[in-house]
Amino acid sequence: MNISEFKLLLAKSEFTPKEILEILAKDEDYMVRATVAQNLNAPKEILKILAKKNEISWVRVCVARNINASKEILKILAKDKNPNIRIFVAENLNAPKEILKILVKDKRWDIRDIAKDNPNY
Numbered sequence: 271m272n273i274s275e276f277k278l279l280l281a282k283s284e285f286t287p288k289e290i291l292e293i294l295a296k297d298e299d300y301m302v303r304a305t306v307a308q309n310l311n312a313p314k315e316i317l318k319i320l321a322k323k324n325e326i327s328w329v330r331v332c333v334a335r336n337i338n339a340s341k342e343i344l345k346i347l348a349k350d351k352n353p354n355i356r357i358f359v360a361e362n363l364n365a366p367k368e369i370l371k372i373l374v375k376d377k378r379w380d381i382r383d384i385a386k387d388n389p390n391y
Contacts, residue, residue, distance in 0.1 A: 281305035307332035334358035360384040
């Protein structure tokens with residue numbers, strides 16, 4: 271196993287301590303950061319960092335898909351210019367009605383429909 275594979279395993283593990291996830295969230299490899307973003311044990315502070323606009327879109331998609339993303343994070347991502355990110359916010363079962371109301375007015379019909387189908391809407 272090489273170092274990249276090891277980092278990916280750590281980023282994915284539910285047993286990885288918060289301190290290690292914080293380090294991995296700053297890794298130069300976007301796949302490591304994306305894997306941290308998918309980790310259901312990643313603290314909201316880490317998800318917030320990974321949701322920033324200067325982050326690669328694939329990492330932001332992974333944050334949008336994370337059921338533990340906070341309302342604050344989902345609100346930011348609901349306004350993202352990348353439609354794939356908005357789709358995953360609309361699908362997120364943690365998305366509150368307030369955010370879904372924004373997405374049902376999206377310019378894209380698919381995002382509007384997905385937001386309407388979210389049980390929280």
